[in-house]
Amino acid sequence: MTTGNAGHSSELPRPLDGPALAEELARQKDVQPIHSIDDLACDGIFDTDEELDEFLEFTYAARRTDLA
Template structure:
């Protein structure tokens, strides 16, 4: 008696679709501009250094909570 094979699941891989064109064209179509200064990447998320330290400690704890 032959064994019945289970269907193979299809996995979609994220990749650039060659039909869309080169990266430069995609960026131009979206109006993306190059980064000219790191100052443009900053955000005033935290008001004080203490808030940053609290966030880092919280994140560190949460990432290791389920490890033990």
């Protein structure tokens, strides 16, 4: 007498990773391609001019760190 599960797979589906995961998440969220830079533009990203300035300073500093 065998105690195995003949014909029954006890393996769980393999989790998605890499490009397959990205494609599945995009499908689930109905993501559409960007057709122009205008698709990215929107108001209200930064609450104040100071927040924008901090972001720009951080971005410029991060770009310069790899130059040396």
